[in-house]
């Protein structure tokens with residue numbers, strides 16, 4: 001009799017889940033390691049650490065993907081730390097989508113509670129597994145595989161996802177590719193997508209098209225952070241004027257691309273058949289090389305031409321030298337002036353044709369700050385002739401008024 005009891009005893013001991021502690025409530029003040037967060041002292045653990053009350057509330061789906069994920073992972077729900085489980089709420093408005101993503105740390109079980117969700121994953125051998133799930137259906141997504149969920153119905157959908165880890169992680173493919181600051185060219189090389197599409201998605205998702213002059217860029221970010229735009233545009237003492245112009249050109253280019261990116265849905269060839277700034281001003285496109293005679297194009301086409309043209313200038317080593325200390329060409333400031341003159345037109349178009357939309361997106365404060373920075377900078381370095389500013393004259397004057 002002794003033998004089977006001992007055997008059972010050893011079996012229990014050797015079971016890998018034999019816990020030394022009952023639980024390990026996350027100490028969120030300490031850093032997270034590969035095994036999760038450190039444990040809070042048991043004496044300070046309260047029942048609230050094991051309860052999470054946020055999942056009864058619908059997430060805010062007013063965003064680009066029309067979806068919201070509310071996680072109750074270890075970082076939000078300290079009680080699950082160390083237990084190898086967690087849960088999240090998923091809200092999908094009509095047309096909502098959780099784009100291709102992976103959870104590097106866990107497999108997922110999805111339970112549909114309301115509505116219809118079309119879900120799928122792609123296995124390592126590229127076989128897709130796709131299903132339309134109705135209320136009460138469950139689907140599993142194996143660890144690490146790319147998967148997605150789309151609202152397939154006419155009403156909003158609700159689901160809960162549980163995970164085999166307290167910190168499953170989340171990496172969204174489009175964000176990884178287009179919300180970063182890698183050079184467009186490198187993304188094109190590594191994804192086989194064409195540059196125009198990449199730039200458009202960077203605009204929509206907020207990635208920077210280019211990064212130049214890391215030190216000066218830090219200076220810009222720091223001075224902008226101080227809120228004093230007049231101070232922020234000045235040439236920092238001891239810096240080269242051309243370096244300063246170059247870094248700011250890249251910065252304003254990225255900014256305009258992201259601002260315009262929020263409008264691509266509304267600024268279409270149908271809504272904006274010409275690149276106009278009010279009834280009196282219309283811009284035609286010519287780059288002097290490929291298109292010599294100015295052509296009438298829609299606003300989105302104009303902006304596409306413009307952004308491509310600017311990026312080509314920025315890529316031209318003989319105009320924007322990449323090596324520190326390499327000389328700038330004699331006509332450098334003329335190139336910069338042309339870039340700023342044309343970037344101004346995007347602002348002029350946004351203010352005249354899309355300001356209502358900007359207001360409804362609650363972006364007007366941001367637009368005004370960006371434009372104010374732009375005007376103060378171009379004024380400081382005499383980059384745009386006064387006549388060019390006419391479509392936004394009142395606004396420009398109010399910005400330049402000494403306070």
Ligand SMILES: *[C@@H]1O[C@H](CO)[C@@H](O)[C@H](O)[C@H]1NC(C)=O
Pocket residue numbers: 060061062063362
């Ligand atoms: C939802 O998010 C949008 C965009 O960020 C915001 O404007 C809106 O106020 C939010 N709605 C609620 C109810 O929080």
